[in-house]
Structure formats: structure tokens, C-alpha cells
Amino acid sequence: MLAFIASAVFCFVIWLLLTFNGRMWGTDEIVAGIVMACIAGYISRKIFIKDFKLANPKRWLMILAYLPRFFYEMAKANFDVAYRVLTGRIKPGIVKIAPDLKSDLAITTLANSITLTPGTLSVDVDEEKNLYVHWINVKDEVLEKMPRDYKPICSTFPEWARRIGE
Template sequence: MKTQFLSNILLMLIWVFLTGSYTFENFSFGFILSFLILWIISRKTDQNKYYKILPRIIGFFFFFLWEMIKANIQVAIEVITPTHNMKPGIVSVPLDAKTDVEITFLANLITLTPGTLSLDVSTDRKVLYVHSMYVHNKQEFIDDIKNGFEKRLLAILR
């Protein structure tokens, strides 16, 4: 996977040097173009993990960015308005993540989102305890984490 990424970067740099334009757009276009070329060349080989994981990482980045924006707006509205719509609570979220890396990434992503905080992991590492400012429905909150952050994170890490 490292060799495909380095090949992608090398081809991107060759594109940028040949065009002579050192803009962000040209770097991005060169990266996407070299990714597509490498994907077409190695479609029939066993080296497909890179070509599956990179779009997932990009998709996860935009998903996390969207969740961050939504949470920031929700918390900002709570601060600005005189009424309190908060219903804080601690929720135990069952984990599909097994390794320390998976659990750590998930806990940190939850904590980075405003309004939520990862508190603890059970001793058997099957439950993550999360404090949230808005727990109107516990099952809905759990489903949001499991089908959002955890599902996408495990698709990248496994």
C-alpha cells in the first residue's frame, strides 16, 4: 500500500513539474489523475487495498467535517438562545471496535465533536461511555455513533 501511495505522489509531482503550475488545484488534479491511472493499471492485480481505502478516507474526512459543522452550530445556538434545549446524559455505546487503535480513534473522534465527550471504556473493552449534551433518545444516539463514526472508521482500519 505504501508503494502505491508513493507512486501516486511521484506521478502527481511529475504532473505538476511538467505543467509548471504550482497551485493547489493543479496538485489536486495531478493526484486524482495519477490515482486513476494507477487504478486502471493495477485493476487485475492483488494490490487493490489502496484503491479502496483512499476514497473511504476522503469520504470519512467529509463526513467528519459535516458532523463537526452540525455540532458546532447546535452548540452555538444553545449558547446564544436563552432557552435550554439540552438534555445531557451518559450513554453506554456497545463497541464493534476491538483493537486499542480502533477504540482510541473512535473515542477521540467522538471527543473532537462539540457537545460530546468520551469518558471511559469498560474493562472488557466492549462498551464506550459517552457524555453528550443532547440525549433525547438513547437508542438514536447509539445508532448515530455506530452507523456514523464507528462504521466508517472500521471500514478504513480493517
């Protein structure tokens, strides 16, 4: 029931934002929005909300604090890829990292962050939540020991993912 109300309210807010055109909404728009939000919320209540982790406002603050740093890393990544497109200097390989995260939300955040940041692209994830990362410019010192050190690959993203998702 709580899941249904949360997803219906979410859908209704999106409806209000999408139908806003500089004037106040008419009564007919609001009524149609409530009906559609109830239908969509009923259909998607089991898919959309698995648990209530994101109801905690501390996580939203964490996401807001994470965004500027993420955007900075993303800009750096793009200049890196641009440099490699223009010069063709690459040394690719697939490495395994064990970030030691438990929840699905944290591992999804980490995998998407890795894909959008310097020279790395997540390829696969196994049952113990180890990530397999395609790295465009493999550094030799990481290859020496087997539980790979994830600092050179994705800097402090696992800590951020833990704070957001665990």
C-alpha cells in the same frame, strides 16, 4: 528493522517539508536531515509503529473518503453547541454504547470522532471496549432499553471506524 525504516522515512519527509523555503534544499540540509531522521526513528520505532495496518493504501483511501463527511458533522456540531451556548437549553447525561470494535486504532478513531461531533464527548472506555459518552441533549427513547442504540448518538461512525481500523 522495518519499523525503524518506516519511522525514519516518515521523519525525513516531515523534515523536508519543514525546511522547504521556496528554493531547492542544499546538500547540508539533506545530510543533517538524514542524520536526525535516523536518530528520531531509532528512538521512536517501538512507540510509533505497533503494527503495519496503516501501510495498507486501502485504509488511506478510507480515511480520505471519511474526511468530508467528518468535517460536515463537525460544522453541524459547532452550530449545535453555539445554539446551546446562546440559549442555555441542555439536558446532559452519560450513556454507555457498545460499538463492538476490537482494535485500538478503530476505537481511537471513533472516540476522537465522537468528541468532535454533535453534542457528544467520550469520557471513558472499559476493558470490553465499551465507550462512555457524555451527551449534552439526551433523547428519551434511547434510555428505555439497556444495550443502547448508538444510531442517535454517533450515526454511522462505528461503521467508518471499523472500515478504517479493523
